[in-house]
Structures are given as C-alpha cells and as structure tokens.
Amino acid sequence: xxxxxxxxxxxxxxxxxxxxxxxxxxxxxxxxxxxxxxxxxxxxxxxxxxxxxxxxxxxxxxxxxxxxxxxxxxxxxxxxxxxxxxxxxxxxxxxxxxxxxxxxxxxxxxxxxxxxxxxxxxxxxxxxxxxxxxxxxxxxxxxxxxxxxxxxxxxxxxxxxxxxxxxxxxxxxxxxxxxxxxxxxxxxxxxxxxxxxxxxxxxxxxxxxxxxxxxxxxxxxxxxxxxxxxxxxxxxxxxxxxxxxxxxxxxxxxxxxxxxxxxxxxxxxxxxxxxxxxxxxxxxxxxxxxxxxxxxxxxxxxxxxxxxxxxxxxxxxxxxxxxxxxxxxxxxxxxxxxxxxxxxxxxxxxxxxxxxxxxxxxxxxxxxxxxxxxxxxxxxxxxxxxxxxxxxxxxxxx
Amino acid sequence: xxxxxxxxxxxxxxxxxxxxxxxxxxxxxxxxxxxxxxxxxxxxxxxxxxxxxxxxxxxxxxxxxxxxxxxxxxxxxxxxxxxxxxxxxxxxxxxxxxxxxxxxxxxxxxxxxxxxxxxxxxxxxxxxxxxxxxxxxxxxxxxxxxxxxxxxxxxxxxxxxxxxxxxxxxxxxxxxxxxxxxxxxxxxxxxxxxxxxxxxxxxxxxxxxxxxxxxxxxxxxxxxxxxxxxxxxxxxxxxxxxxxxxxxxxxxxxxxxxxxxxxxxxxxxxxxxxxxxxxxxxxxxxxxxxxxxxxxxxxxxxxxxxxxxxxxxxxxxxxxxxxxxxxxxxxxxxxxxxxxxxxxxxxxxxxxxxxxxxxxxxxxxxxxxxxxxxxxxxxxxxxxxxxxxxxxxxxxxxxxxxxxxxxxxxxxxxxxxxxxxxxxxxxxxxxxxxxxxxxxxxxxxxxx
Numbered sequence: 001x002x003x004x005x006x007x008x009x010x011x012x013x014x015x016x017x018x019x020x021x022x023x024x025x026x027x028x029x030x031x032x033x034x035x036x037x038x039x040x041x042x043x044x045x046x047x048x049x050x051x052x053x054x055x056x057x058x059x060x061x062x063x064x065x066x067x068x069x070x071x072x073x074x075x076x077x078x079x080x081x082x083x084x085x086x087x088x089x090x091x092x093x094x095x096x097x098x099x100x101x102x103x104x105x106x107x108x109x110x111x112x113x114x115x116x117x118x119x120x121x122x123x124x125x126x127x128x129x130x131x132x133x134x135x136x137x138x139x140x141x142x143x144x145x146x147x148x149x150x151x152x153x154x155x156x157x158x159x160x161x162x163x164x165x166x167x168x169x170x171x172x173x174x175x176x177x178x179x180x181x182x183x184x185x186x187x188x189x190x191x192x193x194x195x196x197x198x199x200x201x202x203x204x205x206x207x208x209x210x211x212x213x214x215x216x217x218x219x220x221x222x223x224x225x226x227x228x229x230x231x232x233x234x235x236x237x238x239x240x241x242x243x244x245x246x247x248x249x250x251x252x253x254x255x256x257x258x259x260x261x262x263x264x265x266x267x268x269x270x271x272x273x274x275x276x277x278x279x280x281x282x283x284x285x286x287x288x289x290x291x292x293x294x295x296x297x298x299x300x301x302x303x304x305x306x307x308x309x310x311x312x313x314x315x316x317x318x319x320x321x322x323x324x325x326x327x328x329x330x331x332x333x334x335x336x337x338x339x340x341x342x343x344x345x346x347x348x349x350x351x352x353x354x355x356x357x358x359x360x361x362x363x364x365x366x367x368x369x370x371x372x373x374x375x376x377x378x379x380x381x382x383x384x385x386x387x388x389x390x391x392x393x394x395x396x397x398x
Numbered sequence: 399x400x401x402x403x404x405x406x407x408x409x410x411x412x413x414x415x416x417x418x419x420x421x422x423x424x425x426x427x428x429x430x431x432x433x434x435x436x437x438x439x440x441x442x443x444x445x446x447x448x449x450x451x452x453x454x455x456x457x458x459x460x461x462x463x464x465x466x467x468x469x470x471x472x473x474x475x476x477x478x479x480x481x482x483x484x485x486x487x488x489x490x491x492x493x494x495x496x497x498x499x500x501x502x503x504x505x506x507x508x509x510x511x512x513x514x515x516x517x518x519x520x521x522x523x524x525x526x527x528x529x530x531x532x533x534x535x536x537x538x539x540x541x542x543x544x545x546x547x548x549x550x551x552x553x554x555x556x557x558x559x560x561x562x563x564x565x566x567x568x569x570x571x572x573x574x575x576x577x578x579x580x581x582x583x584x585x586x587x588x589x590x591x592x593x594x595x596x597x598x599x600x601x602x603x604x605x606x607x608x609x610x611x612x613x614x615x616x617x618x619x620x621x622x623x624x625x626x627x628x629x630x631x632x633x634x635x636x637x638x639x640x641x642x643x644x645x646x647x648x649x650x651x652x653x654x655x656x657x658x659x660x661x662x663x664x665x666x667x668x669x670x671x672x673x674x675x676x677x678x679x680x681x682x683x684x685x686x687x688x689x690x691x692x693x694x695x696x697x698x699x700x701x702x703x704x705x706x707x708x709x710x711x712x713x714x715x716x717x718x719x720x721x722x723x724x725x726x727x728x729x730x731x732x733x734x735x736x737x738x739x740x741x742x743x744x745x746x747x748x749x750x751x752x753x754x755x756x757x758x759x760x761x762x763x764x765x766x767x768x769x770x771x772x773x774x775x776x777x778x779x780x781x782x783x784x785x786x787x788x789x790x791x792x793x794x795x796x797x798x799x800x801x802x803x804x805x806x807x808x809x810x811x812x813x814x815x816x817x818x819x820x821x822x823x824x825x826x827x828x829x830x831x832x833x834x835x836x837x838x839x840x841x842x843x844x845x846x
Binding site: 042138141158172173198276278314318319321352353 | 505510837840
C-alpha cells in the first residue's frame with residue numbers, strides 16, 4: 001500500500017487510528033471523577049502532542065539516521081512560528097499560506113546554518129548548532145524586536161493590515177485562524193454519559209499533517225537516500241574512502257529536518273497565533289533531544305511517543321497541587337493522609353521536572369533503546385510465551 | 399418463549415447506539431447554553447491561578463499562590479475574612495461567588511509565554527476556568543491576556559510592571575491592579591529631586607527587553623523633566639550574571655547617579671556588583687554617588703541583603719502600611735503562613751476579590767457584564783487607599799510607595815521603609831499618553 005511494506009503500512013495504520021481516535025483514547029476517565037485529573041483529551045494538549053510529534057520525527061531524520069546531534073533545532077521551530085504569525089498579520093487568517101511560508105523560511109534558514117555547521121561533525125557540530133540557536137534566541141529577544149516583538153512575543157493586533165481578509169472581526173475582536181473559512185478553534189463536544197469528548201478542527205488538521213509527515217519519514221527511512229544516511233552514521237570515513245561525498249546527503253537531511261521543525265512551528269502558530277522567543281531557547285532544543293532519546297532514536301514511532309510522554313508530564317503533572325492530593329486521599333486517616341501528601345509533594349506541581357528526570361534516568365538506564373525497546377520487550381515476552389506452547393523444536397540459546 | 403442472544407458484540411453495539419442516543423440531546427442542550435465560555439452550571443465556580451512555579455520568579459509565584467489560596471478561603475467564608483471586612487463594596491457575602499463555592503486550579507507558567515499559554519488553555523479547555531489570574535512577568539501577562547481575550551475569559555493580571563500591559567497591548571478582557579513603569583518614574587522623580595537635588599547626571603543600566611526599555615524610558619523622562627541629565631544608557635543582556643564590566647565604565651563617565659533598570663536576579667547581581675565596586679562611597683562632581691532601583695520587591699531586597707541599605711526604589715504596596723485593609727490582610731496572611739505578604743501577594747489577593755466582587759455586583763459571570771462592573775469602579779479598603787479602575791485602559795490608579803532599604807532592619811522581613819506615599823493624582827496620566835499609545839482595548843469577548 002502506498003509503496004510501503006506490509007509492516008510499515010500496519011505501523012502507519014496504527015498511528016492513523018491512534019491519531020484520529022485520540023479524543024477518546026486520551027479521555028479514559030469520566031468527568032468529575034478524581035481520576036479526571038489525568039485526562040489529556042482536551043484540544044490544546046492533543047495539538048501539542050501531535051505538533052511536538054512532528055518536530056521530533058523531523059529531528060529523528062537527522063539524529064536517528066545520520067547520527068548528527070543538533071542542539072539547536074528549536075531555532076527552526078521559532079523561525080517557523082514567526083513566519084506564520086507574520087503571514088497572519090499581513091496576508092490572511094487562512095493557515096495554508098502561513099504553514100507554507102514557515103516551512104520554506106525554516107528550510108532556507110536550515111540551509112544556511114547547516115552549510116556552516118556541517119563542516120564539522122560530532123561534538124563540534126552540536127556546539128555550532130547550539131551557538132546558532134542561542135544567537136537566534138538572543139537576537140529575537142532584543143535586537144530584532146521590531147520583527148519579533150521581543151520578550152512579549154509576536155501577537156496579532158487590531159491594527160494588522162491583513163491584505164486578504166479583515167483587520168477586525170464583526171464582533172470587534174481579532175479574527176481567528178481558519179482553514180478556508182472553517183475556524184480552527186471550533187470544537188464539537190460530545191457528552192456520552194459521564195464522559196465528555198472534544199473534537200477540535202485544529203487538532204484534526206494537525207493530525208492529518210502528522211500522518212503526512214510520518215508517511216514521508218517512512219519513505220525516507222526506507223529509501224536509498226535513507227540508506228546513505230545510515231552509512232554516514234555507521235562510518236563516515238568509509239563513505240569518504242569509497243569516493244562518495246557525504247556532505248550533500250547530510251545537508252539534505254539537515255534541511256529536511258529543519259523543514260519538519262518549521263512545519264511544527266507553523267502549526268503551533270496556527271493553533272495559537274503567538275510566537276515567542278523562548279521557543280528558540282536552548283532548553284527547547286534540549287527538549288526535542290530528550291523526546292527522541294526517550295522514545296527511541298532511530299525508530300519511526302519512538303520520537304512521537306517521547307514527545308507525548310514529555311508533554312503529558314509538563315501539562316498534567318504540573319497541575320496537580322497539594323489540594324488535589326488531599327482530595328484523593330481524604331478517605332484515609334488524617335495522619336496517614338498528611339504523610340502521603342508530604343511524601344508525594346516534591347514530585348508534583350512544581351516538582352514535575354523531578355518526576356520527569358527520574359523517569360528519564362530509569363528509561364535510559366534500563367531501556368537504552370527508549371520506550372520502543374520497552375514495547376518490543378513486552379511484545380517479545382508475549383510472543384515467546386505463545387511460541388513455547390506451539391513450537392517444541394529446539395532453538396539456539398539467546 | 400423468547401430466546402435471548404447475548405453476545406459481547408451485540409451488547410457493545412446496543413450500548414453504543416444507546417450512548418449516542420443519550421449524547422444527542424445533551425449536546426443540543428450544550429449548544430443553547432448561556433452564551434459565554436465556561437458558564438458555571440453546578441454549585442461551584444472554577445478560577446485558574448497561573449503562576450511561575452519553576453524558573454527565575456518561582457519565589458514570587460509561590461507567594462502569589464499563597465495569596466490566591468487565602469483569597470479563595472475568604473470568599474468561601476473561611477478564615478477571618480481578611481480584606482473582605484475592610485473592602486468598601488459589600489456585595490460579597492462570604493458564601494462563594496453568587497452562592498457558588500469557589501474552586502481553583504493551579505498551573506506553572508515557567509515565566510515563558512508559551513508554557514503560560516499552554517497552562518492557561520488547559521485551565522480553560524479542561525478545567526472550565528472562568529477567570530485566569532497570576533503571573534510574574536510582563537511578557538507572560540501580555541501573552542495570557544491575549545489568549546483570554548480570544549477565549550472569552552477574564553484575565554486579572556498579577557505582577558506586571560511594563561507600560562505595554564495596559565498600553566499598546568491592552569485588551570478589553572484584561573485588567574491590571576499593579577502599578578506600571580510610568581508610575582514608578584512619576585513617583586520617584588520628586589523624591590529624587592528632594593533628596594539628591596536637581597543637578598544630577600544619571601547613568602542607566604537597562605535589562606535588554608521590553609520591560610527594561612519602558613522602565614528606562616519612563617525614569618529618564620521623569621528625571622529629565624526636573625533637570626537631570628542622562629549621561630548614558632547601556633543595555634545589558636537578560637542572562638547576564640556578572641555586571642562588573644558594566645559597572646567599571648560608570649566611574650569614568652562623570653555620572654553621579656546610577657539607575658538600575660533591572661528586576662529579579664538581574665537586579666540582585668547588578669546592585670551587588672555596584673556596591674562592591676565602592677560606588678556608594680565615591681564623590682563625583684562634589685556630590686555623593688547614589689544608586690536608584692526603580693522597581694523594588696521584598697524578595698529582591700532579601701536577595702541583595704545588606705547592599706540595599708539606603709537605596710531608593712518604588713513598590714506597589716508594602717505590608718508596613720497602616721491602613722485598615724493592609725492591617726487586616728497582613729494579619730490573616732501572617733496567621734496562615736507565618737510571615738508577611740509581598741507586593742505580588744497583595745496584588746493577586748486584591749485581583750481575586752475584585753473579580754468576585756464585580757461578578758456579584760453585575761449579578762452574572764458573563765465576562766462582558768464583569769468588564770462593565772469593573773470599568774471606572776472606585777473602591778477603598780484593599781490597601782493603597784482609594785483606588786480607581788480606569789475604564790479607558792483597565793489600569794488601576796492608586797497611591798505609589800517610594801521605598802528605601804532600611805539601615806537597621808529589625809528582622810528578615812523588615813528590609814524596606816516607606817519614604818513617601820505618592821498620592822494618586824501625581825502618578826495619573828492620560829490614556830493616550832505617548833508611552834501607552836498604539837493599542838486598542840477592542841470589544842469585550844464573552845466567547846462561545
């Protein structure tokens with residue numbers, strides 16, 4: 001199907017089902033129950049899962065295939081966001097031109113940075129990209145304020161010219177982003193007994209983009225070009241000795257992954273028309289590295305899982321406060337309740353970084369291949385169980 | 399005899415059809431709801447408190463959160479009632495807001511616009527918050543204010559001092575109780591003139607971002623109007639921690655006043671460097687060298703330690719004020735947490751009470767009704783004396799305090815003393831003042 005092997009087609013299908021049914025899957029607990037705190041099926045977070053998934057898929061094309069660790073990928077995300085918001089300010093509130101521009105601009109920006117940075121490899125490459133990203137951040141924060149609006153971030157105003165479209169909506173507000181007239185923020189809410197499921201137009205736009213991005217990534221992974229990138233990763237010297245110049249390949253991978261980041265940035269701005277300089281900060285670049293490693297670098301689905309994992313912690317765990325904990329354990333005797341809350345206190349609310357850090361360490365130590373390796377181990381466990389029953393022939397020991 | 403064929407698939411199918419049938423009417427009724435976002439339907443109403451819990455302003459955020467918790471307690475009739483007893487409007491009964499119990503959710507802004515908006519969005523979309531408050535930086539305040547305007551939620555800004563929040567980035571759904579950079583300048587200038595004379599040469603070090611610029615612009619304008627000269631303005635990167643290379647040139651510039659347009663950790667570091675270089679012991683142009691910090695906060699004063707002794711700055715409020723509102727608030731905050739509240743805490747407490755009161759007076763949670771109730775509202779008894787919420791730009795006008803670092807602090811909270819309470823009339827400005835021009839409130843947005 002679509003030029004994919006059966007295995008890849010199944011993977012794509014699984015991702016498609018997960019993405020399209022996310023409003024159900026992420027909202028397993030009824031409204032109003034104590035566990036509703038853990039529901040993640042509201043539009044903003046689902047959009048973030050998918051957008052950062054795209055960002056991580058793109059990053060993985062560079063890091064997972066060529067082994068070049070870029071520490072400045074957030075710069076492309078930021079450039080994409082700024083381009084998109086400018087498009088909303090100047091042209092129209094339709095997201096298509098904005099997303100197109102953000103992909104193009106970040107592609108060009110990646111070409112520029114990649115051309116310089118790829119003269120070195122290994123740690124020097126990482127430092128160069130980090131330097132460029134941090135430079136972009138500082139420029140956006142202060143010097144380029146006329147373009148980026150500095151600390152405050154670039155936002156839409158009532159005075160935007162907006163050539164195709166109106167500056168002020170009928171109700172006197174700022175018009176909202178749309179896809180050919182369909183407002184991205186409109187949400188169909190389905191009350192199903194105690195459950196509430198939200199189907200958001202913007203989320204489904206992001207989900208479709210994710211599927212396209214994922215499909216493209218599979219094709220790149222399985223193509224001769226992808227094979228070349230893997231060769232560069234495993235031994236660049238050999239590639240050189242065989243008379244091949246690896247530079248064009250790495251540069252192409254760098255630009256492609258920059259364009260993925262730009263697409264993520266453009267989508268982010270389409271969901272919420274604001275572009276801030278913090279999007280380019282080194283912590284944001286570090287985050288995508290974490291996502292990729294946590295999920296499993298070099299695997300197709302890993303980065304998406306990693307992105308979801310980190311965003312879930314950032315948005316769900318940071319909102320649990322002592323009050324919520326007291327609510328959960330209110331049935332226990334007072335002393336025990338206070339003890340449990342006291343023990344859990346450092347790990348919730350402002351301590352979400354700590355929880356995430358511990359989980360990250362556990363994953364890296366026990367599952368070096370990331371969450372994907374965890375999944376594979378579980379799958380293998382089941383498969384072996386089955387095989388033992390049906391297959392009695394001797395096998396070589398592992 | 400009927401034969402029942404209960405298969406798993408059959409049960410699931412029937413269940414799904416029945417579920418969809420149940421869902422349809424509820425969805426239709428949801429569509430015809432009261433006409434604004436997150437209208438509270440049950441016996442409770444949810445407020446969202448979005449404060450920095452991690453990052454450079456985590457201390458301010460923690461103090462804001464304490465104030466919010468106290469405010470909710472008082473609104474629900476718990477505790478000693480705090481400033482509800484001294485507040486000039488008596489619409490609040492201590493039975494929640496309009497009889498609905500106040501619940502709250504918290505989130506972490508991380509002092510980043512993106513994270514703050516994500517957190518605010520989750521409060522709106524997931525928790526059904528009807529009002530968002532908090533924050534400890536102008537960048538975040540402006541970003542969240544924009545979001546609330548789009549979503550049709552009221553935003554009661556926390557600590558934000560930049561002119562832009564109620565200037566070029568003002569929004570109909572956003573309100574600021576805190577003072578701003580212009581007011582700091584207007585309040586400080588007369589005191590500076592009185593203490594240091596009108597022939598001074600000022601050297602500015604300014605944090606290189608929006609707040610720093612508006613602060614510098616305001617102070618320079620106010621001091622130049624009374625005869626001071628601005629020798630130089632040097633922009634320092636936000637991430638700068640070592641300011642020695644910026645302090646050394648000050649000595650040779652012929653300036654006799656150093657103005658530090660810094661906040662938080664920046665201010666602690668630059669002030670410490672300036673004092674360590676011995677600037678305060680110098681004599682320039684036959685006058686004592688002086689240092690001015692336009693925006694003070696208790697937490698920064700704590701960080702800078704002994705270096706703040708004798709240094710002038712401005713604050714929105716101080717727990718050492720002696721009006722009834724302040725005394726009541728300091729008492730209930732102190733009883734609950736064991737130490738006096740900061741500036742940021744008072745602003746957040748007041749904002750929550752003001753919102754609740756506006757709803758009660760308007761008789762509706764509809765943002766447009768709340769906006770109408772808050773606009774041009776004059777009140778007293780929330781600290782700072784008589785206060786006016788101006789309708790033209792949603793900025794509060796009240797007395798501003800000029801503070802000085804105490805020479806002999808009695809304890810670790812008693813670091814600043816009040817030099818002068820600048821009356822409201824002196825810090826007022828026209829809504830179309832050039833430093834605030836370029837924005838528009840727009841129409842209030844009640845959302846879906």
